[in-house]
Amino acid sequence: MSKIDESNLVVGLDIGTSNIKAVIGEMLDNHFVSIVGVGTYPAKGMDKGGVNDLNLVTQSIQRAVNEMELMADCKASSVLMAITGRHVxxxxxxxxxxxxxxxxxxxxxxxxxxxxxxxxxxxxxxxxxxxxxxxxxxxxxxxxxxxxxxxxxxxxxxxxxxxxxDMAKNYIKCTDRAELVVDTMVFSALAASYSVLTDDERELGVCVVDIGAGTMDLVIYSNGAIRHSAVIPVAGNQITGDIAKIFRTPVNNAEALKVRHACALKDMVSIEDTINVPSVGGRPARTMSRHTLAEVIEPRYQELFELIHEEIKASGLEEQIAAGIVLTGGTVKMEGAVEFAEEIFQMPVRIGTPNNIKGLTDYVNDPSFAVAIGLLQYGRQSIEEQVSQKLPTESIFNRIKSWFKGEF
Ligand SMILES: Nc1ncnc2c1ncn2[C@@H]1O[C@H](COP(=O)(O)OP(=O)(O)OP(=O)(O)O)[C@@H](O)[C@H]1O
Ligand SMILES: [Mg+2]
The missing domain is CATH 3.30.1490.110 (Dna Ligase; domain 1)
Known part of the structure; x- marks a missing residue:
């Protein structure tokens, strides 16, 4: 591998409701970013995209960033950070x-x-x-x-x-405590759009929706520019919570059931498929049909997609998104989610995974990394714009050339 040019490194930090993702990438020519380090850690102390417990969030950030630094063999001092929440x-x-x-x-x-x-x-x-x-x-x-x-x-x-x-300040308090400077904050769906969209989609009109654990964040493009952005404060956690309640199983098991066995469309699942459902309070586990699980999941996905559809209709832009919908975030990884979304939106739907990346692509080739990688693309593009306008790059980021405190 050729030597990494440290002055070209950018760090993206996506503090999600369920996972913190930290990525570091080298900006290459031709709009590419080479991923040199990735760290993920379960987010503790977050709720619906907002900070609930400063200490817990700080610790989770530190874990994710440490993992990323170890992989990249360098130390980050400042980051581009994603922000979301119903206050956006x-x-x-x-x-x-x-x-x-x-x-x-x-x-x-x-x-x-x-x-x-x-x-x-x-x-x-x-x-x-x-x-x-x-x-x-x-x-x-x-x-x-x-x-x-x-x-x-x-x-x-x-x-x-x-x-x-105040919400932005709370995010920054956590990164301060984790000894990271926030150079810029980027709305998460905007960041996601930087990593998953093609220029054609932006021109034709497209809606990017990032469906995570706590929030659904969206931006709508038409004629190459953003026309609308919104946050709907409900997402994958709602589905997990419903599985836990209906099947009387602990939340951790409900999450595992959802990720491993669930399907967003019950018609795609055979009634003969069975799964094991752990019980609470030491009661024995039960066996149940996968179809029954899908029967619980389907109305939840329907609700989520209908909320998005209402937001698009209310924006008055439904007719202008000829390229359809691009879904990112962990919740869209569910089997049947795209097919179901197409049924509800009555337009083309695809899953967006990060484009224009090299290096450790296997780690981030996933719709839940769209925001984190989008931050790197956002950083790359902002710097290119500054350079093309012959402005000092320092004017966007505090210290782009001194982001790293040197190698370990
Ligand atoms: N295979 C899967 N099927 C369905 N849901 C999944 C799957 N894998 C992960 N998820 C869900 O995706 C969510 C996590 O996605 P993501 O990492 O994008 O969220 P986040 O960024 O932490 O949250 P947010 O963006 O809402 O703050 C969780 O609710 C998890 O249950
Ligand atoms: Mg997210």
């Missing part, structure tokens, strides 16, 4: 400016974005992302890159994603 919200805004020298330059773009984002945001909310959608130069609409265009005035449409300041 979005809004679309517009701004207008006069073009300074009859030709659009970067300063005009910065000005128009600044005008568009200058909407009153309450002090308790943090602006996570300001994402340009398109520009209008005089009467020319739908311009993606107006640099160099002649005109008198310019409009910009932007998509703003905000989160609750």
């Amino acid at each position: 919200q979005c809004q679309n805004e517009t701004g207008m400016v006069a073009i300074n020298n009859a030709e659009v330059d970067q300063e005009d773009i910065d000005n128009v974005i600044h005008t568009a984002r200058s909407v009153p945001i309450p002090a308790e909310r943090r602006m996570l992302h300001v994402l340009p959608q398109e520009y209008t130069v005089d009467v020319q609409e739908g311009v993606k890159n107006p640099i160099g265009m002649s005109g008198v005035r310019m409009n910009a449409n932007i998509h703003i994603i905000t989160c609750a300041e």
Whole structure:
């Protein structure tokens, strides 16, 4: 293996409700990231994408990051971190400016974005992302890159994603305690979209939904830009909880039953298949049909998919997502989930696993790694944009060149 260029390393930290994932990757040319270290650890102290217990979350982060560092043989000091939770919200805004020298330059773009984002945001909310959608130069609409265009005035449409300041602070408290600097926070579904989508899908219109353990996070693209983002605070844990209640089995066993034997569509399971269900309170285990388990699971998946469908319909963008839906997150790994989702959404559905990766691909070739790997792609793209605009890369990340405290 060729020597790793440490100045090109990026660390992604996805603090999920059930698992913390830490990944480190080297940014390569041609939009690729080479994965050099991966760490996962069960998340303790998290609920529905929010921090419930600072100490427990800190410890879980440390375990995941340590594992990643051991694999990569280097030490991370700062990270790009994913954030989610029901407090995440979005809004679309517009701004207008006069073009300074009859030709659009970067300063005009910065000005128009600044005008568009200058909407009153309450002090308790943090602006996570300001994402340009398109520009209008005089009467020319739908311009993606107006640099160099002649005109008198310019409009910009932007998509703003905000989160609750206190929720963000709680995440940062945990990383501080784990001795990691957060360089930037990225909405988790936005991160996932960076690792799983193709440019064609973005242009045609697509909805990415990350269905984890505690939340379902989504972003909708059309004409190459983000139009809507949302978080629905229910996901895989709900299914596990229902299995535990209905079959009177401990939550750990319910989780194992779900992951090993469940199916989202009961018609895909034979009535003859049987499984062993452990009981609580020392009672003997029972044998039951796999079909019965699927009968419990199917309405839960239906509920989850219908909640997503309602969110898409409410956004008014259902007609604009011709490329359909891309599902990521652990909960979509269930047998029958894609078939069932296609039935409910009445559009094409596929599972999204991280694209454009090299190196330790076997570890992350999984829809539940879409967010963590997406963070690396987000970092790579942000740096490329800064370089193309000839801005110092330091302006996005505190210390990209000194992220690592040297080898062990
Ligand atoms: N094969 C499987 N079938 C069904 N569900 C699965 C499977 N494997 C994992 N899961 C579920 O996926 C969830 C974990 O996925 P993931 O790691 O994406 O969540 P998370 O990032 O920890 O949570 P969140 O994003 O909601 O904060 C758990 O609820 C787990 O039960
Ligand atoms: Mg997640």
